[in-house]
Amino acid sequence: MYKDSSLKQYLDDLAAKLPVPGGGSAAALSAALGASLISMVVNFTLGKPKYAKYEGELKAIILKSEKLREEFLNLVDLDVTAYQSKNIRDALDVPFMVCRLSFEAIKLCPALVKKGNINLISDVAVAAVLLESAFSSAYFNVQINLKSLADKKLTKSINKELVQKAKSIKKIRLQTEEKVGKIIRG
Numbered sequence: 001m002y003k004d005s006s007l008k009q010y011l012d013d014l015a016a017k018l019p020v021p022g023g024g025s026a027a028a029l030s031a032a033l034g035a036s037l038i039s040m041v042v043n044f045t046l047g048k049p050k051y052a053k054y055e056g057e058l059k060a061i062i063l064k065s066e067k068l069r070e071e072f073l074n075l076v077d078l079d080v081t082a083y084q085s086k087n088i089r090d091a092l093d094v095p096f097m098v099c100r101l102s103f104e105a106i107k108l109c110p111a112l113v114k115k116g117n118i119n120l121i122s123d124v125a126v127a128a129v130l131l132e133s134a135f136s137s138a139y140f141n142v143q144i145n146l147k148s149l150a151d152k153k154l155t156k157s158i159n160k161e162l163v164q165k166a167k168s169i170k171k172i173r174l175q176t177e178e179k180v181g182k183i184i185r186g
Contacts, residue, residue, distance in 0.1 A: 002076055003076060020083050021079065022079075024091075024138065025075075025080055028076045028078075028134070029076050034102070035069035035072055035127075037123045038108050038109065038124075038127050041127070042062040044119070045117040064105075068101055072101065079098075098138035099162055106127075109128045113180060113183070121184065132173040
């Protein structure tokens with residue numbers, strides 16, 4: 001589907017009067033962009049003598065960011081499939097997963113503020129902003145789908161989890177922006 005098509009095709013379809021792709025798929029794509037930036041920062045850091053003491057941690061970060069990037073890319077298409085299935089649980093599960101994985105991805109950013117290549121420090125902030133945006137965007141899709149779900153216990157559990165993650169994500173993004181801003185301003 002979109003995973004193997006051009007970015008232009010995806011954006012053309014997103015802008016068109018078509019039922020899919022929509023906001024959920026766009027949220028997954030935003031998260032994929034954030035994870036890709038994390039990988040880029042690590043790729044430009046590995047092998048640099050200045051950062052050699054962080055090599056092990058950086059390799060662990062890129063393994064996670066690459067795995068997340070692939071999962072987000074899959075979710076771009078899975079959201080389209082879920083919407084077309086008309087199954088409320090499928091339509092709920094995809095954005096819920098985008099939220100959960102965005103939370104995991106943004107947790108990689110703080111280490112890169114200190115241990116990533118200083119020349120790409122702004123990209124760490126951009127990654128954090130994209131991942132928070134992806135989380136928030138997917139959260140709206142979770143909320144709209146929860147309205148149609150009859151299982152009130154599950155609804156309460158999901159809401160509780162996402163409210164906690166939203167607070168943490170906002171905090172991480174704000175701290176990342178603040179630290180990156182100080183570094184940029186000198």
